Amino acid sequence: MAWVEAEEDEEGWDADQALARACRIVEALLFASVQPLSAQELAKSVPANVPIERVIAELEQSYAMRGVTLQRVAGGFAFRTAPDLAYLLAPEAEQPRKLSRAALETLAIIAYHQPVTRAEIEEIRGVATAKGTLDILLEAGWLRLRGRRRSPGRPVTFGTTPAFLDHFGLDRIDDLPGLEELKGAGFIEGRLAKDLTVPVPDDDPGLHDDEDPLGDLFTPLDDGDAS
């Protein structure tokens, strides 16, 4: 543990002391939490003069070879067991429900195409979405209802959640596997409905141009005052 070793000169010693303390705090916070914590959240508990990036880097290095490693997931940081030890832990754990092919495909379509409506999912798969498929994914906490597409019927748009990123060990939605290849193959760009390409997935909570804006919450809704 490099950070607790004393340095010769006073100032360096103080800085090292502060870093060591910050490392202990961040370590404790990340150990305590199941969910990833963002740099901002962590920074709140750390002495102001210690940059949080420095603390993270120190911990990442310190845990790199251990049975528990520091991972960047869902835009934050979390301790997770090393993947090579899964064989020891998996038998103990409650196995996550195996995803059916339909559920996995639906999830992938939502992840790569979000925001996407149910009709668009069905258009890509060429088959109606069985009852329960979306239910399973919603129940797992991987999907969220984003908003409504600004088109006739105002269908609900689906997107993925931070829990989805966490489950699949992704830091950001851009880290989805195969995105580069998809881009390279010319399958990214443009809108799904018009042509047959895959848009850049976007789980940004902000609404898209063709999603209904929040607008003024205090404006009466169209359908409401018409009646």
Add this chain to the structure above:
Amino acid sequence: MAWVEAEEDEEGWDADQALARACRIVEALLFASVQPLSAQELAKSVPANVPIERVIAELEQSYAMRGVTLQRVAGGFAFRTAPDLAYLLAPEAEQPRKLSRAALETLAIIAYHQPVTRAEIEEIRGVATAKGTLDILLEAGWLRLRGRRRSPGRPVTFGTTPAFLDHFGLDRIDDLPGLEELKGAGFIEGRLAKDLTVPVPDDDPGLHDDEDPLGDLFTPLDDGDAS
């Protein structure tokens, strides 16, 4: 990490390798386990030539100064936040609790059917609403008193707040799915009863035609005074 440093002689090096691996394993097991694990339980997963006591001792020493320490509890071992950092942890009482079924139903009914009076909620749910249920929802900041229904007894009408939207990740109240979407996502199964309708929710703060302003808050709130 002292245990991964190479030793001069072959045998010592091999032993250090085995110890390092054992330490990684025990670290991961203790991290992932729900309960403390006994030395016997831990020994099962560790290479036979490494005494478990040696592994424990190594880890205890290694974590002694960190934010998380290896502690002996309940006849076994567990990682726990270092006592001097306990202030980072929330007192037990503040553990988030699951919202009760009754509260969820009440909240959902208010969200969809607002503005709605307590009597109307009870009519939809078919059971009386416990006094505490509405209190909990008001306290959570998800409900607000909108006004009074212009009807005998002038009962208070309830609606949802922006904090409700925020908590449930909704951009606007009519992002709540409609009947078809509830069905599509598998929330509603089987044949639809003909008279099952789901209103388009509307949290417009402007009072409806049949609502009066709340008026004097010191007037008894609910229809409780009628009895």
Add this chain to the structure above:
Amino acid sequence: MGNWPSMAAELPFQEDGTSERASGEPSLVIDVDGYEGPLDLLLDLARRQKVDLSRISILALAEQYLSFIETARALRLELAADYLVMAAWLAYLKSRMLLPEPPKGEEPSAADLATALALRLKRLETIRAAAQRLATRERLGRDVFARGAPEVIASEGRPIWEAELYDLLAAYAQQRQKRIRQPMSVGHRQVLSLVEAREVLARLVGEAGEWTAIDGYLTRYMRSHGLPTETMTATVRASSLSAMLEMVREGVLDLRQDGAFAPLYVRRRSARPPALDL
């Protein structure tokens, strides 16, 4: 040839024989249940062409699909409507591709339709590959694990109550559905059960040593038991016929009908052995 869609122009002519060969291909396993809809089936067939999807022969593919559907129907497999709709569309596309292209009209050309289909298949294949890569990632709770006994961190703004949108919607939907489900009284269906029909006929067997018109007998039975003829004639007839056939099989009754839709006659089978040369 100038009118031919560009797609067809690229095709070697021998493609025409593909459908016969395809149907005889041993690798063509008829298992519609294994497919996730018609597009999935098409993609699987397309993969057998072993060429890049952008260079696939849509005409050959359409023929293979149609022959698959033919075979499945010959085997009397239940096909979902989706598959038949796709078959109808492909048959249309095929005819468009084989016929000279009409002068430019409002409709997209056959080549455009074929290209659009190829792109759709390519898109499905692409997303499948992506799904597969997603599935093989190290997953939380399967390959990597979070802290088993988490401790709660003190932080402001932490909600005291845990509730997900999913919980909210599930509670609402279930509650509404439960409440709206009115106590439903199943209208008493007026039927003559097979057991009852047998009893009626058993009585008849006792009486009818000679050929008796069954219709007249049943009418009398219904009248004497106060059964409404307007609603129950059909069920009485159907159940009686079933019971009669059963009793004929058992050798209790003889049944006679002189022509289609002619009256049915019934009589007790006499004790004499069946007039069959065994």
